[in-house]
Amino acid sequence: xxxxxxxxxxxxxxxxxxxxxxxxxxxxxxxxxxxxxxxxxxxxxxxxxxxxxxxxxxxxxxxxxxxxxxxxxxxxxxxxxxxxxxxxxxxxxxxxxxxxxxxxxxxxxxxxxxxxxxxxxxxxxxxxxxxxxxxxxxxxxxxxxxxxxxxxxxxxxxxxxxxxxxxxxxxxxxxxxxxxxxxxxxxxxxxxxxxxxxxxxxxxxxxxxxxxxxxxxxxxxxxxxxxxxxxxxxxxxxxxxxxxxxxxxxxxxxxxxxxxxxxxxxxxxxxxxxxxxxxxxxxxxxxxxxxxxxxxxxxxxxxxxx
Amino acid sequence: xxxxxxxxxxxxxxxxxxxxxxxxxxxxxxxxxxxxxxxxxxxxxxxxxxxxxxxxxxxxxxxxxxxxxxxxxxxxxxxxxxxxxxxxxxxxxxxxxxxxxxxxxxxxxxxxxxxxxxxxxxxxxxxxxxxxxxxxxxxxxxxxxxxxxxxxxxxxxxxxxxxxxxxxxxxxxxxxxxxxxxxxxxxxxxxxxxxxxxxxxxxxxxxxxxxxxxxxxxxxxxxxxxxxxxxxxxxxxxxxxxxxxxxxxxxxxxxxxxxxxxxxxxxxxxxxxxxxxxxxxxxxxxxxxxxxxxxxxxxxxxxxxx
Numbered sequence: 001x002x003x004x005x006x007x008x009x010x011x012x013x014x015x016x017x018x019x020x021x022x023x024x025x026x027x028x029x030x031x032x033x034x035x036x037x038x039x040x041x042x043x044x045x046x047x048x049x050x051x052x053x054x055x056x057x058x059x060x061x062x063x064x065x066x067x068x069x070x071x072x073x074x075x076x077x078x079x080x081x082x083x084x085x086x087x088x089x090x091x092x093x094x095x096x097x098x099x100x101x102x103x104x105x106x107x108x109x110x111x112x113x114x115x116x117x118x119x120x121x122x123x124x125x126x127x128x129x130x131x132x133x134x135x136x137x138x139x140x141x142x143x144x145x146x147x148x149x150x151x152x153x154x155x156x157x158x159x160x161x162x163x164x165x166x167x168x169x170x171x172x173x174x175x176x177x178x179x180x181x182x183x184x185x186x187x188x189x190x191x192x193x194x195x196x197x198x199x200x201x202x203x204x205x206x207x208x209x210x211x212x213x214x215x216x217x218x219x220x221x222x223x224x225x226x227x228x229x230x231x232x233x234x235x236x237x238x239x240x241x242x243x244x245x246x247x248x249x250x251x252x253x254x255x256x257x258x259x260x261x262x263x264x265x266x267x268x269x270x271x272x273x274x275x276x277x278x279x280x281x282x283x284x285x286x287x288x289x290x291x292x293x294x295x296x297x298x299x300x301x302x303x304x305x306x
Numbered sequence: 307x308x309x310x311x312x313x314x315x316x317x318x319x320x321x322x323x324x325x326x327x328x329x330x331x332x333x334x335x336x337x338x339x340x341x342x343x344x345x346x347x348x349x350x351x352x353x354x355x356x357x358x359x360x361x362x363x364x365x366x367x368x369x370x371x372x373x374x375x376x377x378x379x380x381x382x383x384x385x386x387x388x389x390x391x392x393x394x395x396x397x398x399x400x401x402x403x404x405x406x407x408x409x410x411x412x413x414x415x416x417x418x419x420x421x422x423x424x425x426x427x428x429x430x431x432x433x434x435x436x437x438x439x440x441x442x443x444x445x446x447x448x449x450x451x452x453x454x455x456x457x458x459x460x461x462x463x464x465x466x467x468x469x470x471x472x473x474x475x476x477x478x479x480x481x482x483x484x485x486x487x488x489x490x491x492x493x494x495x496x497x498x499x500x501x502x503x504x505x506x507x508x509x510x511x512x513x514x515x516x517x518x519x520x521x522x523x524x525x526x527x528x529x530x531x532x533x534x535x536x537x538x539x540x541x542x543x544x545x546x547x548x549x550x551x552x553x554x555x556x557x558x559x560x561x562x563x564x565x566x567x568x569x570x571x572x573x574x575x576x577x578x579x580x581x582x583x584x585x586x587x588x589x590x591x592x593x594x595x596x597x598x599x600x601x602x603x604x605x606x607x608x609x610x611x612x
Contacts, residue, residue, distance in 0.1 A: 076583055134463060134464045148549075148550075150456055150457070150461065151456070151457075151459075151461070153457075155456065156551075157550060157551025157552070158439055158440045158551050158552060158587055159551055159583050159584070159587045161551040161583040161584050161587070162549065162550055162551040163549065164551075164581060165549060167544075167548040167580075167581055168544075168548060168549060169476065169541050169544055170478055171478055172477055172537075172538065179581050180579075180582070181544065181579045181581070182578075235475050235478055236545075238473075238474075238475055238487065239475055239542075239545055242470040243468065243469065243470060243471060243474060243546065243549075244454075244461075244463060245462075245467040245468040246464060273486075273487045273488055274487065275467065275473055275485050275487070276486070277382055277391070277465050277467040278463075278467050278470070280465075281464055281465045281467070282464075
């Protein structure tokens with residue numbers, strides 16, 4: 001039998017990333033487009049289809065060589081019926097039957113899921129959470145997303161909307177969150193909030209990278225910002241591990257590179273505040289698959305049909 | 307074939323409750339003992355065995371008529387290996403192989419699990435959460451316990467220590483909790499804390515029943531205490547539903563009888579603070595099986611062998 005390939009796609013608010021993978025999830029080629037170039041839903045769908053055709057042609061493959069197309073998408077997705085409920089950060093999408101549309105255009109089987117779910121699936125099958133049965137995978141960025149592995153399977157929730165660790169409240173009263181809630185974790189540790197805290201502390205604009213370098217050099221203001229970040233994430237995770245008694249917490253996204261002191265502060269907070277059995281049992285890992293995780297997870301979704 | 311029966315036992319810090327059930331989980335007879343009468347572990351184990359022998363004799367049954375003995379126990383339990391890790395409120399128990407001990411004495415198959423897990427299992431199979439796939443069942447008492455149903459099964463966690471909704475922090479900084487943590491839900495809404503708040507507000511000792519009656523009569527101080535209770539429970543549950551996207555929240559324990567205003571306040575808080583999909587999807591029910599839930603859950607554990 002001829003070797004088959006999989007197309008793995010990761011659509012974010014900023015980039016549309018498309019990869020050709022073999023069935024062992026090795027990326028053979030990939031290409032990035034800027035999501036913002038495609039203002040309308042139809043233009044974005046056409047761009048996805050065109051990119052797939054281009055990546056196949058460049059590798060001398062036809063649609064018969066492709067097992068399926070998997071897509072990780074930035075919002076709540078009914079993965080069973082292949083429907084996008086909406087995208088919080090890309091306007092114009094509401095209850096879109098994307099699987100049906102793409103399958104009609106491409107004549108290739110299509111699978112969809114939420115991007116954080118697919119990142120978690122990838123880290124669980126091939127990355128940092130490989131030996132774990134129950135885990136949460138977190139992406140730290142503008143938003144704070146998450147995906148859950150429960151009893152060795154991706155857990156999607158009753159309406160495909162699970163994993164929202166960014167919207168666990170960490171105070172009774174606090175800042176308003178973009179989700180409409182109050183005092184959510186994301187409202188304290190989303191990238192924009194960290195940059196705002198840094199601007200206030202240093203009296204000028206400062207990048208997250210510079211903030212990390214300053215903390216490594218033991219700059220007190222920078223250390224304080226990362227300490228607060230780790231402590232707050234640790235408090236939200238204390239609730240999660242007391243509730244779910246997990247094996248592992250996997251942390252990815254740009255901020256995960258801030259340095260060991262961030263991981264140490266998270267661990268210290270959980271050790272101090274979580275119940276002893278749950279705290280002893282949980283391990284904290286840095287995500288292993290980096291920005292490829294979404295595309296790899298999309299390919300796993302296709303191959304495993306889950 | 308002769309009809310079989312099941313023994314369902316619910317051991318609490320206060321009462322040891324023993325029931326004889328048929329295989330449709332109907333309670334044929336039950337008896338209560340005071341847990342505090344048995345100071346030593348061995349005395350308590352002997353009391354359990356003696357009670358089983360008494361209840362069998364009274365119903366004219368022999369051990370061959372019994373499918374098994376199920377026990378719901380107040381602490382973390384390795385239900386697979388039948389081991390009690392410890393009981394937070396009954397001294398003298400540490401890593402006790404209780405299943406092996408009881409099976410040797412009784413010559414009947416024995417199953418063990420945590421009491422909140424078995425209450426959840428009972429409400430899920432026969433009670434308020436019967437049609438649900440993903441649910442949390444909460445018991446409000448001196449402690450605030452919980453059990454999780456995930457994808458239609460009891461979820462026990464990686465080290466048999468899941469479901470601890472009472473130990474989800476609801477503030478970054480707050481009162482110390484009995485578990486060693488800080489600002490846990492239980493530290494605000496455990497019965498003793500509510501009684502303390504009531505004593506401060508009214509300048510005298512007041513029971514929970516009286517506090518409910520006063521609130522029903524619209525006494526402002528009493529309404530405020532129950533409002534704070536519902537709001538705080540609602541905030542912890544906001545995190546839980548954003549994370550797990552549940553179908554149902556089942557609330558039991560004495561305080562669940564406080565009145566509809568408690569349930570309304572919980573619902574209102576979740577509606578205001580949880581994400582729209584998760585909030586719309588979750589229903590809140592009062593537990594149906596009351597104080598029998600633990601014994602019924604223990605019987606389900608025996609029959610279903612889960």
